[in-house]
Amino acid sequence: MSTFEFAPYDLPPEAKALRGEVRAFLGEALEDKPSVERARSWSGGSREFSRKLGARGWIGMTWPKRYGGHERSYAERYVVIEELLVAGAPVGNHWVADRQSGPLLLRFGTEEQRRTLLPGIAAGELCFCIGMSEPGSGSDLASVRTRARRVEGGWKVSGQKIWTSNAQHADWMIALVRTGDAEQRHASLTQLLVDMKSAGVAVKPIANLTGESHFNEVFLDDVFVPDAMLIGAEGDGWSQVGAELAYERSGPERYLSSMRVFLEFLRIVGDTPTEAERLLIGHVTARMWTLRQMSLAIAGKLAAGENPAVAAAVVKDLGTSLEQDIPRDVQALAPAKTDEVFDRTLIYLLQTSPSFSLRGGTREILRGIIARELGLR
């Protein structure tokens, strides 16, 4: 009777117990971190911080122990992820690997790939980047042109990736490449693990409008990739990348990105808000509370072994809309007298927020996915 089933999900006691532990750790580890840096959320990264989290056992939490994982529940992982995001922890170095590269390798990778790479990810030592977008292939991902041609013992890869976050720090890229006839479109795509230290890989950072360089151009010039670095099967790249995007979209990071400026707004208005300020706080809180329930429902689906790809698209579109409304609405209602911490946090999030509904699948692509589920296309 509902198009999308979102059922209330109660976190189990072990997950609730873990929250206090994570909060105490982050309170100490991030004590001196300024608000504007916390606002970077998972765009900011520190290998040292990732190692600390790895040592705590908070990366690769749900993976089997034989691959360096910790065999904890999805609910426990959910709690850790939520707390890291709300605190604005510098998780960028392991975020992609923990969220999607590792799970992808667990599902489609070879035993050797799992044994050699997953423990390094779980320890917070390895940084991965996503080799999907190309200069001519954004939303139309199936049009990628980076080619891998067969050679003795592997492939030679040539082409260009772009908007690749963290490529300048990454040890590995999971690249979507064309291994057959472009006419076949979906059927000739393959995923390869590319060692970023290989000869022929060149990374060129692109400054974004805030002046920071998170994303990059990656040039691949006859890069040798050995047979052992094929993920899954040749020609299965399209369905595998779909699974990877479902991992990418199903976490709670799609509604918490503007938390920092909302907290700054609460601080500035204090305990005597005007009616207009109360209304904004109330509207945002109701949307955020609802999104958290939906996000929990997705965690519940993951825990039950379901694939919540369409539900994740619903939450991501609702969530990024909230993330974009918050800085705009806060600016519109900010009192005349603020302070520097508030101003810097606000301007940073105003400037960053356009990316929220682009990264990980644009708003229009997500709505297209939902429309298909509705039977409109």
Next chain:
Amino acid sequence: MSELRAILAETTERVLANAPDWARVEEAGLAKVLVPEEEGGFGGSWEDAFIVIRACGYHAVDLPLPQAILATRPSDLYPPMLLAAQMAGALQAALDLSVQYTRERKQFGKPLASFQAIQQQLAVFAEEAAAANMAAAAAFRAADLVEENGGDAEFEIACAKLRANQAARISTGIAHQVHGAMGFTAEYRLQHLTKRLWTWGSEHGNERHWADWIGARVAARGTSNFWPDLSSG
């Protein structure tokens, strides 16, 4: 869904889907969903009641069934929660109607549903309907937890009614836009849903009422309690 709950959902559909009358509702025991089994009721939880009350909204039922359910467990806190569930049901029904209509209605030689301008609007509608439904379901769940653990579900109920009001504001406009003039007629079914949604948007607290209530509470609790409070459930 548990087996008992599935039976309840099935019974609810059978009774409410086609021209329901009070005698059939009584006979099926829907008003006694919360009444303990030993007193001749279904012995259900608030989450079970959610199914029946939401269906009243979905089928635009003109019987005082939600009120009858509430009368078995009187409370001043719960009327907005019940309304949020009815709104979630009505939103889903209006969405289903909009999807069906745009797939059938042709212009420029093809179904309206094939136009991206229509698809993108209905995707937003579906998201809003899902959000209203989640918020209401979570409030009913919170009401069950109160009976186990004490406390109250005031905050969750406030959020659920506000989220339903927000969703109704956005979605009723989309429903009528994609229906064109047909949706504006007295004869077509859409108006039975949207007129109820517009009425319910004011009953038991409009957006101003609940946003102000939540905003005052959040501000009084202070910045450092915001996330701990939100994540306490």
